[in-house]
Amino acid sequence: MAACGLDFGTSNTTLGTIAKGRTALLALEGSEVTIPSAIFYEPRGGSRIGRAAIGAYVEGLDGRLMRSLKSVLGSSLLNEITQVGRERLSFRQVIAGYIGAVKKRAEAACGHELTQVVHGRPVHFVDGNEAGDRKAEEALREIAHEIGFKDVIFQYEPIAAALDYEQQIDHEEIALIADIGGGTSDFSIIRLGPGHARRADRAQDILANDGVRIGGTDFDRQISLRRIMPQLGMGSPMKRKDLDVPSSFFHDLASWHSINRLYDPAVLRSINEVRRDAAKPELIDRLVKTVEERRGHALAGAVEAAKIGLSDVPETTIPLDWLERDLEVSFGRHDLAGDTADLADRIAARIGKCLAQAGINAKAVDAVFLTGGSTKLTHVREAIAASLPDARAVTGDSFGSVGLGLTIDAKRRFGH
Missing domain, CATH: 3.30.420.40 (ATPase, nucleotide binding domain)
Known part of the structure; x- marks a missing residue:
């Protein structure tokens, strides 16, 4: 076929x-x-x-x-x-x-x-x-x-994740599907069950769709800005009073799709100009080395791996010894939750909008089907669960549903 x-x-x-x-x-x-x-x-x-x-x-x-x-x-x-x-x-x-x-x-x-x-x-x-x-x-x-x-x-x-989940149930129910992926967080409320699955047109079964452009890469970015970029000079002072080092370099370095911008020779010249006027040039030296050696994606990958690792262990460490001997950054689940609490809250807030769109209250939802890699983050799951305390939580194939x-x-x- x-x-x-x-x-x-x-x-x-x-x-x-x-x-x-x-x-x-x-x-x-x-x-x-x-x-x-x-x-x-x-x-x-x-x-x-x-x-x-x-x-x-x-x-x-x-x-x-x-x-x-x-x-x-x-x-x-x-x-x-x-x-x-x-x-x-x-x-x-x-x-x-x-x-x-x-x-x-x-x-x-x-x-x-x-x-x-x-x-x-x-x-x-x-x-x-x-x-x-x-x-x-x-x-x-x-x-x-x-x-x-x-x-x-x-x-x-x-909706696609809902169709996968529907194969697992032998009764009819109302489910909220939470697909928290790398770039977006999407929700659907849908009537599911064997009788509905046989219908050619499922439009009437879909009660609500909503979403927000927040996903795993936003969590990576926030961790990087809070934990890693200060080690490279973000937030450090310039020699001129009341001025900090420009933050744009660090925001690009913390965002997967904009890392390559830093590798333009003109950008590296700008960073070196900043270094000359920085009160702590030794920190900007680390930024210069990261850009010169094109380590941006490797750094972003290390942050992503550390975030994923915190699903299984309470504490993690990102080694930065390639920048400076014995340099490393350690943080735990509590730090991750604190650094990204706003993101988790904004994701969970869409559930309320979805319920309003469907014209039902939280008690009407029988199950929450969780899919997407970012549903493995404990505080994200907890934020979703808090919005639907009576619903049964079901975990799907994070990357395949x-x-x-x-x-x-x-x-x-x-x-x-």
Whole structure:
């Protein structure tokens, strides 16, 4: 069957197909069904995607790593031209290159061409900007056609997760689906159950959809700004009274999609000019070294790994001995919760909006289905649970539920 479900995520991507009436995610990198949404461009042409892309960067190979590609959708960055290897490409072309490579891998895995797709999308690509939202979806639609898909249908990611969860229940209920991913947090309230699953049109079962552009990369960014960037001079004083070191360098360094901006020679000259007028130039030396050695993505990766690690251990340490002997930053779950409490609260606040949109109160929700990597953060789960104290919490496949649900939807829409 030529149909598939594609979950192009900020952090990871999955693609599922239908074979002999059954839906399944395809292995896209070795035996792994998830592939990091990353691409590495080699200086003399050619590219690598996924873990191979990140591995090339970590190994110190010459080239350019790009991650969190989905974050530029709906922003002015989408058509911005950037240097990758010998070419100058727009971010839109970079996204097309990545998704196109994923499609080819999927076709090799299933043994036939894929021409029909149910493509996942967040409830809002851009908060409070309907025009930007439409532009983001249209860009993804155009890219999908360019790489060979003939029929393209979009489905909200939390609705897709609901379709996956529905296969697990043998009764009817109202569920709130919380999909907290790398770039967005999306919620849907939907009636589920065996009787509903047989319906061709599920529109009447969907009671509410809402979301906010906050996800795992925002938590990474906040941790980096609070814990790491002060070690590189953020917030330190200039020699001139009442002035601090400009913060823009640090905000770019803490944001996956803007790290490469710092590698422009003109930016490095600006940082060195700041160093000359800094009251603590030894801290700015660390920033200079990070940029000169192009360690930005490695630093962001270390922050992300530390955040993930705190799901299993109470304390963690990020070594910075490549900057300075014995330099390290230690923090724990309590610090993480404190640094990112505002983000968790803003995510949970969307549940109230979703309930109001559905016209029901919290007691009417039977279950909360949690999916997306950021639902592993303890304080995020607690914030969601506090909004729906009577609902049963169900944990789905953190990285696979949306892709599986999109594939279920593809079977329903394109199936024979």
